[in-house]
Amino acid sequence: MGRPKLGVFKFASCDGCQLSLLDAEDHLLAVADAVEIRHFPEASSRMEPGPYDIALVEGSVTTPHDAERIQQIRRDSNYLITIGACATAGGIQALRNGADTDEFMRAVYASPEYIQVLDNSTPIAEHVKVDFELRGCPINQYQLIEVIQSLLAGRNPRTPKHSVCLDCKRRGTVCVTVAQGIACLGPVTQSGCNAICPSYHRGCYGCYGPASQPNLVSLSTHAINAGASPAEVSHSLQSFNVYAPAFRNESQRLADQTREQN
Amino acid sequence: MGNRTIKVETMSRVEGEGGLYIRLSGDAVDEVRLEIYEPPRLFEALLRGRPLEDTPDITARICGICPVAYQMSSVHALEAALDITVSPEIRRLRRLLYCGEWIESHGLHMHLLHAPDFLGFDSGLEMAKQFPDEVNRGLRLKKHGNQLVELLGGRAIHPINVCVGGFYRLPKRKEFQKLIPDFEWGLGAAVAATRWVAGFDYPDFETDCEFISLSHPDEYPMNEGVMKTSSGDLIDVCRYEEEFEERQVPHSTALHAIRKSTGHPYLLGPLSRVNLNREKLSPTARKLADEVGLEPLCSNPHRAIIARGLEIVHAYEEALMILRDDQPQGKSREEYQYQAGEGMSATEAPRGTLFHRYVVDEAGKIVEACIIPPTSQNQAQIEADLKQWISHVISDDEQDTARKCENLVRAYDPCISCSTHFLKVKIERC
Numbered sequence: 001m002g003r004p005k006l007g008v009f010k011f012a013s014c015d016g017c018q019l020s021l022l023d024a025e026d027h028l029l030a031v032a033d034a035v036e037i038r039h040f041p042e043a044s045s046r047m048e049p050g051p052y053d054i055a056l057v058e059g060s061v062t063t064p065h066d067a068e069r070i071q072q073i074r075r076d077s078n079y080l081i082t083i084g085a086c087a088t089a090g091g092i093q094a095l096r097n098g099a100d101t102d103e104f105m106r107a108v109y110a111s112p113e114y115i116q117v118l119d120n121s122t123p124i125a126e127h128v129k130v131d132f133e134l135r136g137c138p139i140n141q142y143q144l145i146e147v148i149q150s151l152l153a154g155r156n157p158r159t160p161k162h163s164v165c166l167d168c169k170r171r172g173t174v175c176v177t178v179a180q181g182i183a184c185l186g187p188v189t190q191s192g193c194n195a196i197c198p199s200y201h202r203g204c205y206g207c208y209g210p211a212s213q214p215n216l217v218s219l220s221t222h223a224i225n226a227g228a229s230p231a232e233v234s235h236s237l238q239s240f241n242v243y244a245p246a247f248r249n250e251s252q253r254l255a256d257q258t259r260e261q262n
Numbered sequence: 263m264g265n266r267t268i269k270v271e272t273m274s275r276v277e278g279e280g281g282l283y284i285r286l287s288g289d290a291v292d293e294v295r296l297e298i299y300e301p302p303r304l305f306e307a308l309l310r311g312r313p314l315e316d317t318p319d320i321t322a323r324i325c326g327i328c329p330v331a332y333q334m335s336s337v338h339a340l341e342a343a344l345d346i347t348v349s350p351e352i353r354r355l356r357r358l359l360y361c362g363e364w365i366e367s368h369g370l371h372m373h374l375l376h377a378p379d380f381l382g383f384d385s386g387l388e389m390a391k392q393f394p395d396e397v398n399r400g401l402r403l404k405k406h407g408n409q410l411v412e413l414l415g416g417r418a419i420h421p422i423n424v425c426v427g428g429f430y431r432l433p434k435r436k437e438f439q440k441l442i443p444d445f446e447w448g449l450g451a452a453v454a455a456t457r458w459v460a461g462f463d464y465p466d467f468e469t470d471c472e473f474i475s476l477s478h479p480d481e482y483p484m485n486e487g488v489m490k491t492s493s494g495d496l497i498d499v500c501r502y503e504e505e506f507e508e509r510q511v512p513h514s515t516a517l518h519a520i521r522k523s524t525g526h527p528y529l530l531g532p533l534s535r536v537n538l539n540r541e542k543l544s545p546t547a548r549k550l551a552d553e554v555g556l557e558p559l560c561s562n563p564h565r566a567i568i569a570r571g572l573e574i575v576h577a578y579e580e581a582l583m584i585l586r587d588d589q590p591q592g593k594s595r596e597e598y599q600y601q602a603g604e605g606m607s608a609t610e611a612p613r614g615t616l617f618h619r620y621v622v623d624e625a626g627k628i629v630e631a632c633i634i635p636p637t638s639q640n641q642a643q644i645e646a647d648l649k650q651w652i653s654h655v656i657s658d659d660e661q662d663t664a665r666k667c668e669n670l671v672r673a674y675d676p677c678i679s680c681s682t683h684f685l686k687v688k689i690e691r692c
Contacts, residue, residue: 012301015277016326016419022374023408023418025401032387043374044385045274045668062301092323093303104307109510115302138326138419196416200423202430205319207420235313240323 004053004152007039009073011059011066012093012121016138017084018042018058024141031145034152050076054151060086060121062093067118067127074128081147082124085137089209090243092137094121097243123243132157136192137207137240143192160191163211164204167195176203183223183236188214188246206239210246220254230254230261264288268664275375275385277327277677282667284648289656294648296641296671309631314340314622315426321618321633322420325677327370330363330411331611333424334485335618335633340426343605343622344598351592352428353485358584359414359424360484360609361577365448366407366418367612368532368570368577371675372459373400376567379669380462396458399451403574406441406448410581413437428595438585445585449578453550456571460554467654467670468561469647472526473534476610482542482576483535485609490538491528492559499608502617508634519639527642530614531674532569533560544579547572563647563673570675600626611636613677637677644674 008018022028022043038048055077061067074080082088090097096104097120105112124130134147134157147157164186168175176182176198184203186195190211197204210216220233234254237247265287273280280298284291305324309317317336322329334356341348348356373396374386383389390397408418413433415421423429476483476499477490489497489505497505506528509518521528536543537559540551551572556565606619614636621630648667655666 010279012303014323014326014329016323016329019277019326019419022370023404025405025408028401029387029390029397032390037385037387040385041272041274041279042277043275043387045378045665046384046388047272047274062303065299066301091303092305092308092320095308096304099308101304104304105302107307107310108302108304117302121303137323138417193417197422200416200431202422202425205422239316239320 003034003036005038005051006035007050007052007055007077008042009039009055009057011057011070011087012062013059013084013086013091015042018056020139020141020144024145027145031148052077053079054148055080057082057087057124058084060090060093060123061118061127062121063117070124070127079131079151080128081132081134082130083134083144084139085135085207085209085240087124088133088135089241090121090123092240094243095238097121121243134159135190135208140192161212162191163187163214164189164191164193164195167191168198171195171199173198176201181226183228185236188216188219206237206241206247209241209244214246216246216250220250231258234258268660268667270664270668273668273671275378275672282671284652284667289653291649291652294645294652296645306631306633309628312628314620314626314628317620317628318424318426324633324635326419327367327677328363328611328613329420330359330415331609331616333421334360334609335607335616337424337426338485338607338609339605339618339620340622341605342607343603343620344426344601346427346596346598348428348596349592351590352595354584354588355414355429355433355590357484358581359411361581362407362410362414364407364577364612365574366404366411368574369400369404369407372455372567372570373397376672376675377459379672399455403448403452403455406444409441413441425595427598430594432590432594435589438588442582442585445578445582449546449575449582452571452574452578453546456550456568456575457554459567459571464562464564465654467564467651469563469650470561471643471647472521472524472528473537474528474530474615475535475538476608476615477539478542482539483610489608489615492537500606502606502608502634503619503632506639508638518642519634520642527646528639529643530636530639531566532573533563533566534614535610536569536572543572544576546579547575550575563670566673566675600624613637613675614640640674640676644671644676
């Protein structure tokens, strides 16, 4: 059997997650030797049609054209991996979901009629079957290399699902919430970044989306008891993973609560 | 010969996605369009109503290649709205952070995206088989840039340490010390890389565009300055929106920019910066510019790769000076009170001047946001240059013509994700 054929595809996104592959400077040439890069426009002018053994998909679906394009990529690909918060949860652009997208378009473009967009920014898994999701905004390049290498070795990729809190304990970072009263999404956010923010004296802001079995209500209650308003807590969940169900539901619950109070 | 179109559906080795469409009647060019079909993400709209502190984290997500630029323009603009003056220490560290991004972004473009065009390869990865030393050197430079952004920003893509007023935490002196040996090697390597690219064969081609970049009396432009033009004007950043206009065109999700007073497009980026600020380059970069024979006002866009090399050399030299001499101390950020107001700022992203303007309210919320990225400002100039370039490269071999058009576009290092709003080459002869 020849080298596995790799395709890298972009939807609505900032390019940062596929850049993570080019940023893996020490591993890049080795990975490029182990696979046959068939489609990776950011890196290569050679673009070959499918089928692909491995497809890496970055970005969310936001246009009617992209909703069709992902179907073809799925048909062409054996193992489809979504990379990053846009692809796995709709990304920061999902802030428009539930808002008035037409009004958003009018705010940015003088002639919005030239441009076709869908009302919602949605994760790839809402459109096609996804074989593996790699979270993060941006993804962790070492996790990406682990995923590619494990596929090449024929085993399942291992990426931890525990919360950022555990990583702070491992690093020996003093808890910013307990010691300094700084609001932090670490208890409910999935590991992957190596708990950077608390080590820089700021609270986690949720780049990797909900950890497994997150207790959102408990975290919001704690934050509200510590003096935050429900609106502020709701806002903190409305960022790069706003459309991930656990974050979406809790921010909605808090927003409803704020409305009732007013 | 009849009419025909040449079309590149998906341009490669550019950041983000778009295409190029060219319509010819005979050998005359009817129309050139850079088609930006990158889906719009509507950042200006989704910032409204959010706490102003979210802005550097959210605008970073406009572009994974130059997040630092978005963070810099946004914090400077918000600081202007809140009347915050940052300390000289914070100012110095912000320049150091920007040096990291320039090294990373220019290193990537020179070695993996642009150099393969001159040497006849489809990609940097393929080029590595024949030019392993050069590609590995490029990857090391890029890695140093990333390491510097990581040190100050917490991580290379979407850094987490930048905030309105300064940084969440100052770096430690010993973290600086660790980078010095690599940066000493890197300065020499960057000089060698610039000499290497300066030796490429350049097509004979000149554009008559207006070059524009920030300019500062004491330093090579990064975080502040006035807009300087090759026609001799100086424009205060506060007058940005009076002087330049973004227009929407049907074939692009990016907005096209022109200079209102001339009605003509203009060019931002490394070639403009070097053309207008050559005497402010670091001593090694300035000497190297003379040695490799870069013209005093270089009008050949293909030679922008040399300007990128010189800016990498400059960034290493300036970074080394700060890493060696600076002892980060004092407060990591300025405190501030909310007040209603408006603030604007332009800083030099790797691809050119990036303008931000924000209106904030007395509760610290964003009321209005306006972001003008460098690639959407360059798009109209790129199309104008392509029109000229086609007459140099037109042949019956449409693939070859399309490839040469794509080469020119790549020379500008367009960032389509940024412009949101950008590349396919398609040539049409009806």
